[in-house]
Amino acid sequence: MPRSHDALAGEALAGAALVAAIADPAVVVDAEGRPIAWNRAAQDAGLGGEGTTPGAVPGSLRVDLADGGVLHAWPTAATVGDDEIARQKARILEHLAPGVAHDLVNQVGGIQSFLQVAHGFEGRDRQLLDESAANALGTVRAFQDLVRTRRTGPAEVDLGDLVARALAMATHALHEVTVSVDVARDLPPVRAEPGEVRQALLAVIVNALDALGWPVARGELGIVARRTATGVAVSIEDDATPVPPPAVPHLFDPRPPAAARRAPLDLAVARHLARAAGGDLRAEAAVGRGNRFVLELPAATSPDPVERRVATEPAVGASEAAVLVCDDDEAIRALIVRVLRREGVEAIGVPTADAALAAIDERPVGLVIAGHDLGATSGPDLYLRIVGRRPDLRGRFVLISGDGGHEALAGFAREHGLPVIEKPFDVNELATLVRQVAAAR
Numbered sequence: 105m106p107r108s109h110d111a112l113a114g115e116a117l118a119g120a121a122l123v124a125a126i127a128d129p130a131v132v133v134d135a136e137g138r139p140i141a142w143n144r145a146a147q148d149a150g151l152g153g154e155g156t157t158p159g160a161v162p163g164s165l166r167v168d169l170a171d172g173g174v175l176h177a178w179p180t181a182a183t184v185g186d187d188e189i190a191r192q193k194a195r196i197l198e199h200l201a202p203g204v205a206h207d208l209v210n211q212v213g214g215i216q217s218f219l220q221v222a223h224g225f226e227g228r229d230r231q232l233l234d235e236s237a238a239n240a241l242g243t244v245r246a247f248q249d250l251v252r253t254r255r256t257g258p259a260e261v262d263l264g265d266l267v268a269r270a271l272a273m274a275t276h277a278l279h280e281v282t283v284s285v286d287v288a289r290d291l292p293p294v295r296a297e298p299g300e301v302r303q304a305l306l307a308v309i310v311n312a313l314d315a316l317g318w319p320v321a322r323g324e325l326g327i328v329a330r331r332t333a334t335g336v337a338v339s340i341e342d343d344a345t346p347v348p349p350p351a352v353p354h355l356f357d358p359r360p361p362a363a364a365r366r367a368p369l370d371l372a373v374a375r376h377l378a379r380a381a382g383g384d385l386r387a388e389a390a391v392g393r394g395n396r397f398v399l400e401l402p403a404a405t406s407p408d409p410v411e412r413r414v415a416t417e418p419a420v421g422a423s424e425a426a427v428l429v430c431d432d433d434e435a436i437r438a439l440i441v442r443v444l445r446r447e448g449v450e451a452i453g454v455p456t457a458d459a460a461l462a463a464i465d466e467r468p469v470g471l472v473i474a475g476h477d478l479g480a481t482s483g484p485d486l487y488l489r490i491v492g493r494r495p496d497l498r499g500r501f502v503l504i505s506g507d508g509g510h511e512a513l514a515g516f517a518r519e520h521g522l523p524v525i526e527k528p529f530d531v532n533e534l535a536t537l538v539r540q541v542a543a544a545r
Contacts, residue, residue, distance in 0.1 A: 106152045106316065112476050115236065120132075120141040122141070122143050122175060122496065123143040124143055124413050125148070125174070126145075126375050128145060128177055128178055129142075129143070129145040129146040129148075129151050129152075129177065129180045130143050130145070130146055130175065130176065130177040130178075131143075131151055131152045131175075131176045132173055132174070133144045133173055133174050133176065134167070134171075134172070134173045134246060134478070135171070135172035135173055137156070137174075139152055139154075140173070145415065146178075150247060151176075151178065157316055163261060163332055165457065169206070170385070173338065183348035184236055184358060184372050184373055184376035184429045185413070186375075188358060188369055188372070188373055189373055189376070189377070191369060192303070192307055192369040192370060192373040193303060195307075195367070195370065196306045196307065196310050196371065197309045199274075199277050199313055199318060199324065200273050200274055200276075200277055200306070200310075202276065203273075203274070203275060203276025203277055203360070203520070204273055204276075207368045207514070219477070220296055221501070228519075231343070232460065233531075240507060244455055246498075249290070257297070257514055257515065258295050258296055258381075259295070259296075259297075259298055260293040260294070260295055260296055260312075260404050261292070261294050261295070261296050261298050261301055261404075262289055262293055262337060263293075263294055263301070263329055263336050263401065264287040264288075264289075264291050264329060265286075265377065265535055266298075266301060266302055266305060266327060267285065267287055267305065267327060267338065268285075268287075269302070270305045270306050270309060270513060271283065272287065273306070273310075273487075274306070274310075274313070276310055277318065277321065278373070279314055279321075280320060280321060280322045281313075281316060281321050281322060281323055281324065281325050282323070282325070283325050283326075283327075284322075284324075284325075284326045284327070285326075285327050285328075286326075286327070286328045287327075287328075287329040288329060288330050288331055290331055291329060291330075291331055291336050292331060292335065292336065292403040292404065293403070293404045294335055294401040294402060294403055294404055295331075295381075295402075295403075295404035295405065296381035296382075296383075296401060297318055297380070297381065300377040300380060300381065301377070301381060301401065303373070303374075303377060304330045304374040304377040304378050304385070305340075305374075305399065307369075307370040307373050307374040307377075308340045308370065308371065308374050308385070308397050308399065309325070309340065310367075310370055311366055311371055311374075312325055312340065312342040312344065312395075314366070314367040314370075315342055315344035315348065315365060315366060315367075315395070316342060316343075323342060323343045324342065324343040324394075325341070325342050325343075326339075326340075326341045326342075327339065327340050327341075328341075332400065333429055334400075334402050334403065335383070335400065335401050335402040335403040336400070336401055336403065337398055337399070337400045338398070338399045338400075339388075339396055339398050340396070340397050340398075340399070341394060341395065341396040341397075342395055343393055343394035344365070344393050344394060344395060345365055346389075346393060346394060346395055347364050347387070347395055348366065349366070350362050350363070351363045351364040351378070352387055355387055356371050356375045356385070357372060357373060358372040358373075360372075370382070371385070371387075371397070372398070373395075376488070377537060378399055378400070378401065381401055381402075382401070382402045383400045383401035383402060384399075384400050385397060385399050385400075385510075386398050386400075390496070396416045404541050419445065423530075425468040425470025426446050426450040426451060426452055426467060426468060426469050426470065427449055427450065427451045427452075427469070427470065427471045427472075427473060428451075428452055428454065428460060428463055428464065428469045428471070428473070428477065429441050429444070429451055429452065429453045429454070429474075430453075430454050430455070430456070430457065430459070430460040430472065430473070430474040430478065430483075430486065431453075431455070431473075431474065431475035431478075431504065432455050432475060432477070432478055432479050433475065434455070436457065436475070436504070437453040438453065439456075440473060441453040442457070443534055452467075456478065456479065457480070457485070457486045457489070458478075459480050460472070460474070460486060460490070461486075461489060461490065461493070464490060464493065464494055464497075465493070469494075469497070470497075471497075471501070471502070472486075472487075472497060472500065472501045472502070473499050473501075473504060474486050474487070474501065474502070474503060474504065475503075475504050476503055476505035476506075477505075477529065477534075483503045483504070483505075483513075484512075484513065484516040487501050487503075487520065487522070499521055499522070501520075502522065502523055502524075502525060503517060503522055503523070503524045504524070504525050504526075504527055505524055505526060505527065506527040
């Protein structure tokens with residue numbers, strides 16, 4: 105039996121009172137699905153009004169009313185904060201840790217096997233051992249970077265290299281996925297927090313893995329990186345079930361609608377990190393089938409000041425002055441002194457900060473190389489104490505660390521314009537610094 109005009113008016117008034125009490129977009133529809141009341145937030149969002157079909161818009165909370173009508177409300181998407189970023193990082197670890205651990209066991213096992221026959225090493229054997237050690241070190245550093253929660257500060261980032269490293273970490277998770285990679289050679293560096301860009305890339309890859317059926321993901325994944333007018337665009341395309349168009353507006357919510365068939369957090373965190381770097385992450389319609397996500401980041405406008413200092417400025421002020429090496433690791437200290445002396449530079453090694461302070465009082469020192477952790481003190485503390493005694497050594501200091509991304513160390517190095525060499529260091533890299541020392545006047 106059709107309802108009277110008075111009944112309809114009463115329903116509308118009751119619905120208007122209901123939605124007026126809700127801050128988020130809210131609409132009341134009658135039993136036939138026609139909107140009869142909506143608030144200002146819903147009107148601004150295009151969800152309320154004649155001719156609209158609120159029930160077809162995903163992401164709503166639905167409350168059935170006694171008269172057969174329905175209240176639809178769309179809570180504002182939760183913001184992305186440190187907790188969400190940490191939870192998303194845990195998802196990456198869940199997907200990738202088993203494969204990385206497998207690689208590390210194989211790499212260390214290979215090193216052990218070579219060491220058992222070290223007496224019979226030939227040139228090729230040494231090369232293979234070096235490669236195994238480098239791969240193991242790369243694996244550990246990649247995981248160290250991934251689990252690090254401290255920000256290291258913006259730096260120039262090679263996106264092509266970052267893509268390669270991200271895929272290397274995901275090798276085992278992608279073993280039944282056909283992966284294609286097309287990275288242009290002319291990509292400019294971007295300036296961003298390296299760890300955050302890495303997480304953004306891995307978040308989109310992990311999201312694709314889930315959509316492709318992880319833990320046994322099958323399908324296709326394509327990554328294309330190209331220079332743009334303002335920077336770099338990295339396209340990540342999968343052939344999973346396409347996201348329905350009505351769900352696309354909510355795809356980057358921390359909790360996307362179930363109809364999107366995409367896991368929570370990944371895309372929201374990836375977009376948040378991209379925007380923090382001055383870029384963005386957007387969804388595009390893939391050609392044929394599947395889904396495409398495009399990560400855009402602006403090109404760096406200037407070199408990193410610390411890196412530029414290492415490349416262009418001599419490290420010591422006088423070739424006749426000695427280089428003081430302070431590190432509590434005897435092997436590292438002896439190696440550095442040996443390399444320096446091989447290059448014709450006078451070098452002295454000391455194990456403690458007190459010994460370093462005594463050394464600069466006893467003889468001319470033109471450069472100090474110091475470990476970050478010196479037991480009772482630190483490399484930065486030693487720098488301040490030395491500069492207090494010898495202002496001429498300001499800026500003539502190189503810090504060595506096993507964790508170059510340590511937040512306090514990175515901040516100190518930026519503030520004082522000091523280069524940081526990460527352990528284990530490349531002897532050739534150290535020799536380059538030595539040549540700068542020897543050439544300085």
